[in-house]
Amino acid sequence: MSSEMYEHMRANPKFQKLVAKRGRFAWTLAFIVLGMFYGFVLLVAFRPALLGRPIYQGSMVTFGVAFELFMFIFFWVLTAVYVRKANGEYDELTADLIKDAWKENK
Amino acid sequence: MRLLNRIGLALGLLGTSLLAHAGPALDGIQEKQATNWHAIIMFCIFVALTMGITYWAASRTKSTADFYTAGGGITGFQNGLAIAGDYMSAATLLGLSAMVYGQGYDGYIYMLAFFAGWPIILFLMAERLRNLGRFTFSDITAYRLDQGKVRTMAAISSLTVVCFYLLAQMVGAGQLIKLLFGLEYKVAIFVVGLLMMVYVIFGGMVATTWVQIIKACMLLVGGTLVMVLAMSQFGFSYHTLVEKATAVHKLGPKLMYPGSLLADPVTAISLGLGLMFGTAGLPHILMRFFTVTNAKEARKSVLYASGFVSYFFNVIFLMGLCGILIVGQNGAFFEGGKIGGKLIGGGNMVAMHLAKAVGGNMLLGFLAAVAFATILAVVSGLALAGASAISHDLYARVLKKGQASEATEIRVSKIATICLGFVAIVLGILFEKQNIAFMVGLAFGVAAAANFPVLILSMYWKGLTTRGALWGGYGGLVSAVLFVLFSKSVWVDVIGKKAALFPYTQPALFAMPIAFLLAFIFSKLDGSDRAKAEIEAFEDQYVRAQTGFGAATASKH
Numbered sequence: 001m002s003s004e005m006y007e008h009m010r011a012n013p014k015f016q017k018l019v020a021k022r023g024r025f026a027w028t029l030a031f032i033v034l035g036m037f038y039g040f041v042l043l044v045a046f047r048p049a050l051l052g053r054p055i056y057q058g059s060m061v062t063f064g065v066a067f068e069l070f071m072f073i074f075f076w077v078l079t080a081v082y083v084r085k086a087n088g089e090y091d092e093l094t095a096d097l098i099k100d101a102w103k104e105n106k
Numbered sequence: 107m108r109l110l111n112r113i114g115l116a117l118g119l120l121g122t123s124l125l126a127h128a129g130p131a132l133d134g135i136q137e138k139q140a141t142n143w144h145a146i147i148m149f150c151i152f153v154a155l156t157m158g159i160t161y162w163a164a165s166r167t168k169s170t171a172d173f174y175t176a177g178g179g180i181t182g183f184q185n186g187l188a189i190a191g192d193y194m195s196a197a198t199l200l201g202l203s204a205m206v207y208g209q210g211y212d213g214y215i216y217m218l219a220f221f222a223g224w225p226i227i228l229f230l231m232a233e234r235l236r237n238l239g240r241f242t243f244s245d246i247t248a249y250r251l252d253q254g255k256v257r258t259m260a261a262i263s264s265l266t267v268v269c270f271y272l273l274a275q276m277v278g279a280g281q282l283i284k285l286l287f288g289l290e291y292k293v294a295i296f297v298v299g300l301l302m303m304v305y306v307i308f309g310g311m312v313a314t315t316w317v318q319i320i321k322a323c324m325l326l327v328g329g330t331l332v333m334v335l336a337m338s339q340f341g342f343s344y345h346t347l348v349e350k351a352t353a354v355h356k357l358g359p360k361l362m363y364p365g366s367l368l369a370d371p372v373t374a375i376s377l378g379l380g381l382m383f384g385t386a387g388l389p390h391i392l393m394r395f396f397t398v399t400n401a402k403e404a405r406k407s408v409l410y411a412s413g414f415v416s417y418f419f420n421v422i423f424l425m426g427l428c429g430i431l432i433v434g435q436n437g438a439f440f441e442g443g444k445i446g447g448k449l450i451g452g453g454n455m456v457a458m459h460l461a462k463a464v465g466g467n468m469l470l471g472f473l474a475a476v477a478f479a480t481i482l483a484v485v486s487g488l489a490l491a492g493a494s495a496i497s498h499d500l501y502a503r504v505l506k507k508g509q510a511s512e513a514t515e516i517r518v519s520k521i522a523t524i525c526l527g528f529v530a531i532v533l534g535i536l537f538e539k540q541n542i543a544f545m546v547g548l549a550f551g552v553a554a555a556a557n558f559p560v561l562i563l564s565m566y567w568k569g570l571t572t573r574g575a576l577w578g579g580y581g582g583l584v585s586a587v588l589f590v591l592f593s594k595s596v597w598v599d600v601i602g603k604k605a606a607l608f609p610y611t612q613p614a615l616f617a618m619p620i621a622f623l624l625a626f627i628f629s630k631l632d633g634s635d636r637a638k639a640e641i642e643a644f645e646d647q648y649v650r651a652q653t654g655f656g657a658a659t660a661s662k663h
Contacts, residue, residue, distance in 0.1 A: 002656050006649040019652055026229040033229075037222040041378050044215060044364045045371040052211075052363035060348040062362045064211055068218050072416045075225045079412055082229060083405045091402060094653050101655075 008101040018093045025085065029078050036071060141288035144471025145478075149287070152320070152479045153301065159316045163309035170512045171658075173310035173519060174241040174494050175396040178658065180315055182403035186410025188315045189394050191322030193220075193385075193415055195275075195484050196282060196477040197546075199329065199422065203457040206426020207434065210351075210361035213426055217419035223382035224412035228405060231386060234565045234651040235395040236404035240658040242491075243392040243557065244499045247564045247579075250643035252572040252636070254504050259579040261499040263556035264389040266583065267549045268492035271388075272485060272526070274545040276534035279481040285451060286458070286474035291538055298482060299531035305486045306493065306523045311397060314486045321483040324476045326418060332457070332473065333421045335464035336428035344424075351430040356446070361430075373612055380614030384550035387557030390491035401654050422457075429456040432463045439463070489526050496522040544595040547611070551590055555582035555617035563625055565651060568644040571629045571637040578625025585620045589613035 009015050043051060051064030171177050180188070198220075206213035239245040244260035276295060283294035305313045340347040348362065355361045385391060398404050437443040439450055439459045449455055462470040497519030502510040510518075560579045563570045590596055592607035610616070629637070650656050 003646055005655060006646040009649050009653060009655065010645065015649070015652070022652075030226055030229040033222060033225045037218070038375070038378065040218070041374050042371065045374045048364040052360070060345045060352075062211070064364065065214065065362065068214055069420070071218060072221065072420060075222065076409075076413055076416050079225050079228050079409050082225075083409045086233070086405055087402045097653060098655055 005098075005101045005105055008104045009097055012097055012100055014093060014097045014100065018090060018097065021093075022086065022090045026082065029082055033075055033078065036074075040067065040071065142286060142471060142474060144467050145287050145474035146471075148471050148475035149478050152324070152475060156305065156313070156317050156320060159320075160305055160309035160313040163312035163316065166312055167308075167310040170241070170498070170515050172312065173516050174490075174498060175393070176311040176315055178397060178399055180397040180399075180403075182398060182406025183410050184315065184319055185394060185398050185403065185407035187322045187414065188318035188397075189391065189407055189411035190414035190418070191318035191325070191480075191483055192391055192394065192487050193411070194322065194325055194418055194480070196480040197278065198418075199325065199477065199480070200282075200454045200457050202419070203422050203426040203429060203460075204454045206423055207429045207456040208453065209365050210355065210357060210427075211363060212365045214419075214423050215364060217423065219378050219381045221412065221416055221419060222378075223385040224408060224415065226382060227386050228408040228412070231562070231565070232395060232404045232408050233401040233654070235392065236398065236401045237651050237654040237657045238565065238647065239392075239396050241393075241396060241498045242494050243389060243561055244495070244503075247560050247575060248503075249564065250640050250647050251564070251570070251575055253507075256572055256575050256579075257499045257503050259576055260557070260560070261495040261504075263552060263579060263583045264495040264499075265492055266587075267387075267389055267553050267557065268488050268495070268526075269529075270545045270552070271549040272488045272492070272530050273533050273537060274549070275481060275485050275488070276530050277537050277540070279478075279485070280534055280538065282481065283478055285455075286477060292535055295531055295534040298485060299527050299534070301482055302485045302489050302530075303523055303527040305482075306489050307520045311490060314483075314490050315397060317479075317483045317486055321476070321479040322414065324472075324479060326414065328461075328469075328473050328476045329418060329421045329425065332461050332464060332469065333424050333428070335469075336432055336460060337424060339432065339464070340428070347424075347427055347431070351427050354435060355430050372615065373610055376610060376612035376615035379618060380550050380554050380612055383558045383614065383618065384554035387553035387561065388549075389495065389553075389557070390487040392557075392561075393487075393491050393494065396658070400657070425457060425460060429460045433459040436463060485530070489523055489530075492526050493519045493522040496526075540600075544590060544593075544600065547595060548587065548590045551586040551613040551617060552583055554614045555586035555621050556580075557582075559618060559621040559625060563622070567629075568641055568648075569629050570625065571632040571634075571640050573632040573634075573637065574625040574627075574629025577628040578621045581624040582617055582621030586613050586617040589617055 051062065051067070053063050055061050055063055055066050166177075167173050169177070202213055202217060205216065235243070235246065238249055242260075242264070244257045244264070247260050248256040276298065279298045280291045280295045283289055283298070284291045287294070289297070305317055309316075337347070340350070352359050352361050357363075357365075394407070395404050398407055433439050433449070433456055435445060437445050439455075440446070441448045441450055449459070451458070458470060458473060461473040465472075497515055501518045502508065502515045556579055559582055560570075560575050563578065564575065589608050589610075590613055593609075593611045593613070594606040595611055597603050597606045597608075
């Protein structure tokens with residue numbers, strides 16, 4: 001039974017749409033995080049002085065601290081954005097897809 | 107590996123660089139602290155509360171699903187707290203605050219490395235994990251491959267990770283508790299081992315989860331309280347704090363510069379990989395994805411968990427900076443009252459001294475109780491993950507080929523928990539005087555190189571076959587173990603050879619490609635009929651992974 005259901009779903013263009021959309025979104029976010037994080041690691045390794053500079057004259061906040069704090073918040077915001085989209089839009093698509101498959105299975 | 111070493115050291119060194127009148131490190135005549143009644147009373151309250159929960163949980167733990175995954179009925183928020191609890195160990199609190207105290211900005215860099223894996227786990231793994239798995243992550247790797255062989259491989263690498271991690275925690279626990287509570291090392295080990303067994307055997311995942319949740323709340327509250335009280339001394343101004351801290355710290359303005367810890371790019375990248383993908387291969391963390399109702403809740407758990415973790419790391423950063431002034435400038439916290447000398451209790455006591463300085467003995471006692479609770483929660487999660495690898499994977503699936511009854515399977519996992527508990531106690535006592543810093547590193551290395559590659563390939567790559575998975579898994583396991591064995595942290599520091607055979611302390615950058623490559627090559631070379639069937643089976647698995655149709659559902663209560 002399960003296998004037939006999977007067959008129906010796979011044949012449904014909505015499935016391709018779901019997979020393509022969610023996959024693209026997830027990978028985009030993942031590349032942003034990986035890019036920023038490993039970019040930062042390379043800065044730490046090759047340009048440490050840059051990260052130690054204050055964000056403006058006389059400030060005690062350095063670029064490094066500001067950038068990191070930004071990443072802590074930004075990465076978390078990205079997770080929130082993904083969860084919102086996946087739990088809303090993509091899950092609706094999925095529910096729809098499963099409903100279609102049940103119908104076809106009758 | 108340096109970070110991991112440090113985390114290990116945070117636990118390990120606590121015992122070797124003991125209190126004011128203790129002898130020099132590692133000479134084995136460490137004295138314990140005077141019995142700390144505040145801490146003991148608060149810890150007893152914690153134990154009483156969690157025992158009550160275990161009693162309640164025992165009545166709800168009937169099926170294997172209840173035992174392994176709390177019947178899949180934990181909400182996303184609860185699970186998020188529990189994951190945060192699993193992730194923020196005593197070593198995080200003590201080790202990272204001490205690192206900021208000593209190295210300034212470098213400590214903050216490490217915290218980001220610890221955090222950055224979570225969004226990746228959410229984007230690329232969370233929903234597939236939940237949709238495909240049931241009790242252990244081997245459910246996923248063995249989904250369409252040879253159950254017997256692949257599960258055995260996954261169970262062996264799981265148990266390797268669990269045992270090293272457990273041992274590191276036990277030794278650290280004994281030393282920390284001796285230090286903070288004034289209990290004997292052996293007594294502390296027995297208390298931790300026995301309480302862990304009680305939680306897991308009677309309460310299963312329900313009790314383990316609640317122990318995690320309570321402890322995470324205590325940790326968040328305790329840390330925040332110390333941070334707020336400490337920051338109030340600087341008018342809550344980051345500017346004032348850093349200005350004063352850089353003025354007195356031996357690093358001066360360099361305090362806020364990236365220091366020498368990550369200067370070598372190979373180590374920096376290898377460390378980043380190891381932390382990011384090691385986290386995604388830790389059996390007790392992966393298991394937490396099966397405790398929630400569905401993929402929706404699994405995603406929410408990561409959102410909450412990463413929120414708490416990210417918040418807490420920033421709290422620790424501020425605690426470390428405040429410590430530079432409040433602890434570092436107060437003679438009462440140094441041996442012989444000499445400012446700038448050796449901190450009483452060793453370098454990792456900054457957070458504890460800070461608690462005492464801003465909140466007196468009550469706050470110190472509270473934070474000590476939190477540290478104890480933290481260790482207990484982490485070892486319980488580990489024991490449960492280890493027991494399920496034995497009972498669910500090896501016993502029920504490999505030995506009995508899925509024919510074992512639920513009652514016997516639960517009985518086996520309880521026996522496995524008792525065995526793991528005794529192994530942990532005995533090894534904990536045997537390893538009391540050993541340098542165990544490398545063990546946490548080894549656990550992360552094996553998780554990143556043996557568990558993660560096969561797991562991610564099984565979910566993403568159609569072409570993975572049994573042969574490829576076995577080569578990748580065992581190859582990653584063996585190479586991670588060998589790289590650590592030949593690195594400075596074991597070859598020189600433990601075995602006592604002159605020079606390390608492997609120049610880097612972080613294995614991930616080297617062991618992970620080996621695992622991926624072996625899995626790829628041997629899958630490609632596998633032309634057997636079984637391999638063809640396995641590749642074909644990917645299609646159905648893929649639909650299930652994407653839609654959650656057919657996924658294990660929450661059991662009814």
